[in-house]
Amino acid sequence: MMFGLFKKQVPEKHAGHHLLTDMHSHLLPGIDDGAPDIATSISLIKGLAALGYTWLITTPHIMNDMYPNTPHIINERLHDLRQALSKQNIDIQIEAAAEYYVDEFFEELLQTEELICLPGNKILVEQSMLQAYPRFKDVVYELRLKGYTPIIAHPERYVYMAEQKHDYQWFKDSGCLLQVNLLSLQGYYGKSERKLAEYLYREGMIDLYGTDCHHDRHLARLSKFATETNAIRLSENTKIY
Numbered sequence: 001m002m003f004g005l006f007k008k009q010v011p012e013k014h015a016g017h018h019l020l021t022d023m024h025s026h027l028l029p030g031i032d033d034g035a036p037d038i039a040t041s042i043s044l045i046k047g048l049a050a051l052g053y054t055w056l057i058t059t060p061h062i063m064n065d066m067y068p069n070t071p072h073i074i075n076e077r078l079h080d081l082r083q084a085l086s087k088q089n090i091d092i093q094i095e096a097a098a099e100y101y102v103d104e105f106f107e108e109l110l111q112t113e114e115l116i117c118l119p120g121n122k123i124l125v126e127q128s129m130l131q132a133y134p135r136f137k138d139v140v141y142e143l144r145l146k147g148y149t150p151i152i153a154h155p156e157r158y159v160y161m162a163e164q165k166h167d168y169q170w171f172k173d174s175g176c177l178l179q180v181n182l183l184s185l186q187g188y189y190g191k192s193e194r195k196l197a198e199y200l201y202r203e204g205m206i207d208l209y210g211t212d213c214h215h216d217r218h219l220a221r222l223s224k225f226a227t228e229t230n231a232i233r234l235s236e237n238t239k240i241y
């Protein structure tokens with residue numbers, strides 16, 4: 001089993017020993033299906049800090065009518081959260097970008113609005129878990145033409161891709177980065193997701209790892225994973241800049 005690779009030889013704490021970056025989470029209060037309020041945001045951030053994360057780039061959903069977030073809303077929440085963190089003397093670097101859901105709405109946004117990027121003009125995109133968006137590849141072309149580097153969020157969670165694994169290589173060849181959720185390697189989302197995550201790991205295709213942390217159940221699983229294996233340290237390879 002691949003997680004032999006990450007098994008701890010000696011039990012040790014992660015806290016503060018390594019510089020870890022997380023570039024995918026839902027920690028801003030009350031604007032998507034992540035933290036509902038500031039108290040929860042802070043408790044999740046404390047939990048991630050305890051795992052050793054020192055730099056968080058949180059990525060609220062932007063998804064048509066469901067989460068109609070804008071740069072203005074996101075920056076306002078980030079400002080509130082930073083103030084609350086500093087009041088409590090919690091020393092962590094936190095920034096915000098977004099996770100864009102690719103559909104017709106996004107295609108329109110792409111023509112009309114400036115997108116919220118991660119460092120280096122990288123843009124985090126996801127699509128439906130049920131079926132591929134028919135024009136997803138066209139959107140990738142368009143993003144590349146406009147000078148963005150698409151980061152495909154959790155490609156292992158699109159289980160329909162198990163039948164079309166060549167598309168993973170297509171993404172790579174088209175200039176995309178692949179970001180796997182740590183919890184997929186842990187088995188949190190299910191067997192198929194884990195198998196695809198392991199496949200991408202074995203093939204050396206993973207560019208970035210993310211927590212995709214939404215709530216305390218994610219945090220609890222991540223903590224368990226960190227206690228049992230060294231896998232959280234994969235985030236050390238997360239060079240986002």
Ligand SMILES: [Fe+2]
Binds near residue numbers: 024025026099153212
């Ligand atoms: Fe996410």
